[in-house]
Amino acid sequence: MNLPTLPLAREGFQAPGIEIFEWPDIVHLEVAGIDLSINRVVLQMFLVGLLVWGLFFFAFRSPKLVPSGLQNLMEMFVDFIRNQIVLEVIGRDGLRFLPYLTTLFVFVLFGNLGGTFPVILFPLNGRMALPAVMAICSLLLFISVGISSQGFAYFKNALFPPGIPWPVYVLLTPIEFVSTFIVRPVTLAIRLLANMIAGHLILSVFFVATGYMLTSGNFSMVFGIGSLIFSVALIAFELFVAGLQAYVFTILSAVYIAGALEPEH
Amino acid sequence: MSDSGPPEEPRWSGANTVWSIIGTMLAGVLAWGFIGWLLDRWLGTSFLVAVGIIVGMAGAFYLIIKRYGSG
Numbered sequence: 001m002n003l004p005t006l007p008l009a010r011e012g013f014q015a016p017g018i019e020i021f022e023w024p025d026i027v028h029l030e031v032a033g034i035d036l037s038i039n040r041v042v043l044q045m046f047l048v049g050l051l052v053w054g055l056f057f058f059a060f061r062s063p064k065l066v067p068s069g070l071q072n073l074m075e076m077f078v079d080f081i082r083n084q085i086v087l088e089v090i091g092r093d094g095l096r097f098l099p100y101l102t103t104l105f106v107f108v109l110f111g112n113l114g115g116t117f118p119v120i121l122f123p124l125n126g127r128m129a130l131p132a133v134m135a136i137c138s139l140l141l142f143i144s145v146g147i148s149s150q151g152f153a154y155f156k157n158a159l160f161p162p163g164i165p166w167p168v169y170v171l172l173t174p175i176e177f178v179s180t181f182i183v184r185p186v187t188l189a190i191r192l193l194a195n196m197i198a199g200h201l202i203l204s205v206f207f208v209a210t211g212y213m214l215t216s217g218n219f220s221m222v223f224g225i226g227s228l229i230f231s232v233a234l235i236a237f238e239l240f241v242a243g244l245q246a247y248v249f250t251i252l253s254a255v256y257i258a259g260a261l262e263p264e265h
Numbered sequence: 266m267s268d269s270g271p272p273e274e275p276r277w278s279g280a281n282t283v284w285s286i287i288g289t290m291l292a293g294v295l296a297w298g299f300i301g302w303l304l305d306r307w308l309g310t311s312f313l314v315a316v317g318i319i320v321g322m323a324g325a326f327y328l329i330i331k332r333y334g335s336g
Contacts, residue, residue, distance in 0.1 A: 161331070168327070178292040
């Protein structure tokens, strides 16, 4: 940080930047040249994975006809995905994807909620690895759904949209290829990642600034109170974004599966 | 009469259309921009990447109009 210019930045408030997403390795591990080190984010990923597994396992280990407690809560998630996403987007035919979509939703949601959860305070999906892997899972899933429901005609239907004079396919087929098999997973991952990075940065800047102003000992303390109130409102907003982005990720995966199930008309 | 219109669209459909249009435009520019860039490298020119981007945009517009235009 040796920037000689910017006199305002010489001391005092330092806004947190993208470096708050970097965590040092806790366990350094390298297998066959592949870095498998464990840092805080990896630990959090294990924790969320275990949590999601445990919630579903203990909720449905001995299901009751009249659910209560944990089973009630987890059935709410399943019902939500079933009614609001699967039946709405894919239809009854899509119920076999309910387990995948529910797990995806709950895992993304709990990963996002880490950003506002006390002590953890880091959104798991603020690192590219998880959104990327989940987007690739959805990509592989909708490709295999396409192949299993339409055979290799799936690629013909996906790459050669109907109702177009054949010379134009030279122009359109590369576009269709990129849009279906590259842009879809990339935007899926980046939308989630960017939302989580932005949210985490905003919260960090607000809380660091609030602390700075409240302890400044001068008139800034007045603004510190305002920024504290606004910070709390931002937490509520981040909770909303966490749920919304989990929903968007899941519903778009469902839309892509629905598109692969039957050819475009 | 209110019930003479088209059948009710599902709620997600509007958002999906928007995303798919954005995706198609992005894909058009990327696909043909990349082809233009490859041709530039192959032929030693430097203007084909721009031609590719414009061709890709035109193709993407055509595709979007064809798919959603008659709506």
